[in-house]
Each structure stands twice: as structure tokens, then as C-alpha cells.
Amino acid sequence: MKFPCRYSKYRCKNTLPYNEFREHEAICGYMPQTCPVDYLRLRRICTWTGTYKDIKQHLLTAHKDLCEDYNGALIIVLPSSKASTFRQKFFFAYNEIFCYRLIIQYGTMFVFLHYIGLAGNDSKYQYRVMVKNNEDTEGLIVTHQARSFNKTEDDLLNRKDCLKLHCDYIERFRNEQGYLTVSVEIFGVDD
Numbered sequence: 265m266k267f268p269c270r271y272s273k274y275r276c277k278n279t280l281p282y283n284e285f286r287e288h289e290a291i292c293g294y295m296p297q298t299c300p301v302d303y304l305r306l307r308r309i310c311t312w313t314g315t316y317k318d319i320k321q322h323l324l325t326a327h328k329d330l331c332e333d334y335n336g337a338l339i340i341v342l343p344s345s346k347a348s349t350f351r352q353k354f355f356f357a358y359n360e361i362f363c364y365r366l367i368i369q370y371g372t373m374f375v376f377l378h379y380i381g382l383a384g385n386d387s388k389y390q391y392r393v394m395v396k397n398n399e400d401t402e403g404l405i406v407t408h409q410a411r412s413f414n415k416t417e418d419d420l421l422n423r424k425d426c427l428k429l430h431c432d433y434i435e436r437f438r439n440e441q442g443y444l445t446v447s448v449e450i451f452g453v454d455d
Contacts, residue, residue: 271295274315291383293317300380300413301327304352304363316381320361323354330354340366340446354380357450358389363413364448373434375446376426378413386412387453393427394447398439404429410450 266279269292276294278285289295297319299310312322323331332338334355342349349368354361361380366373375393379386389410396403406427438444 269294293382299323299326300354300361300363300378301330304365304378304413319380320356323361327354331356334362334450336449338364338448340364340448342366342368342444342446343442358452360385360389362389362410362450364391366446368431371431373429373431374426375448376408377410377448377450379410380413383412386410389450390453392449392451394449395429395434395437395444397437402436404437 266281267285269276269278269280269285270289271292271294272278274294274296276292278288278292280288294315294317296313297316299312299322300319301308301323302310302312308327310326312326314322330353332353332355334357338353338355340351342351349366351366352363354363356362363378363380364375365378366375368374377389377391379389387409390407391410392405392407394403394405408425408427411425434444
């Protein structure tokens with residue numbers, strides 16, 4: 265006996281045996297989703313709901329100012345690391361949606377990458393964060409696995425799977441004008 269997916273009302277056409285349909289529903293691309301802007305608490309409230317397949321269009325339509333083109337690397341320029349700073353942008357790579365977040369608080373800089381997509385696919389992507397001085401004589405490169413956006417910010421900040429640097433240390437990478445450049449690259453695990 266086969267059962268329809270509970271998300272059939274959202275266009276899922278799968279019918280599966282009883283022993284398989286719960287597993288499918290946990291990762292179904294038609295499962296209703298809330299807006300990642302609201303979920304990630306990006307200082308906005310958005311009541312949009314839809315499917316994973318509709319998130320990209322929603323972000324480009326309703327939150328275009330939070331979207332950035334990805335051309336092989338994202339460059340983040342920071343004028344100061346003394347005050348609390350929050351930078352985040354959504355970008356699209358590998359036909360997927362990601363959100364980088366750079367947070368400076370408690371005298372520490374955190375950089376991490378959220379994967380916004382089907383459960384389990386976050387393990388297919390890694391990101392590399394690079395910080396270096398203008399002369400390319402000194403730098404730091406860290407690579408981590410992308411993390412599903414259902415992890416809370418507090419969970420990420422307390423874990424070891426993001427770049428964490430004390431602000432006193434990153435001062436050595438600032439240019440003559442006092443700017444710090446952070447580069448974020450994403451790549452598939454198989455690349």
C-alpha cells in the first residue's frame with residue numbers, strides 16, 4: 265500500500281510505501297518553509313511561507329538588499345573591529361542558497377556560512393575564509409563545512425565550526441587606511 269506525501273497539497277507528487285514516507289517527508293522539497301530572513305533574525309520580520317523552491321525568488325523580490333552576487337568569492341570590507349558589527353548576505357551558488365554571516369561581538373570576530381536548502385545537503389559544501397595583509401606576507405585561511413540554517417546563532421557561536429578570531433589578532437591584517445578585508449569562498453566537497 266502506498267501513501268501520498270503530506271505535502272501533496274503543496275505540489276509534491278510522491279506516493280510511497282508506509283515504511284518510506286516518513287523519511288521522505290523529513291526532506292521533502294515541498295515542505296512549507298518560513299522566510300530565512302525571519303528565521304535567522306536579521307532584524308526584520310517577514311511572514312512569508314512557501315517551499316524551498318520558492319525561497320530564492322522570494323529573497324530576490326522582498327529582500328533584494330540582503331542578496332549579493334557570487335562570482336567565485338565574497339569580499340567583506342570592515343572599517344573597524346572595535347564596535348559590534350553584523351554583516352550578512354544571501355547569495356546563490358551551485359543552484360543553492362547560502363547566507364554568510366560575519367559578527368563581531370565580545371571582542372571576537374565570527375564568520376560562518378549557512379546552507380539554506382534540503383536537510384542533509386549542507387554536508388556537500390565547504391567554505392574557505394581568508395584574511396591577509398596588503399603585502400600578502402601574512403594571512404590566515406580556514407576551511408569549514410557549511411551549516412544548515414536551522415542551527416541557531418548561539419549554537420554556531422559556541423561551536424568550533426566557524427572562524428573565530430580575537431579582534432586584537434585581526435588588527436595585524438588591516439591596511440594603511442584601517443580597513444580589514446575578509447574573503448569567503450564556497451566550493452562543493454567533490455570539487
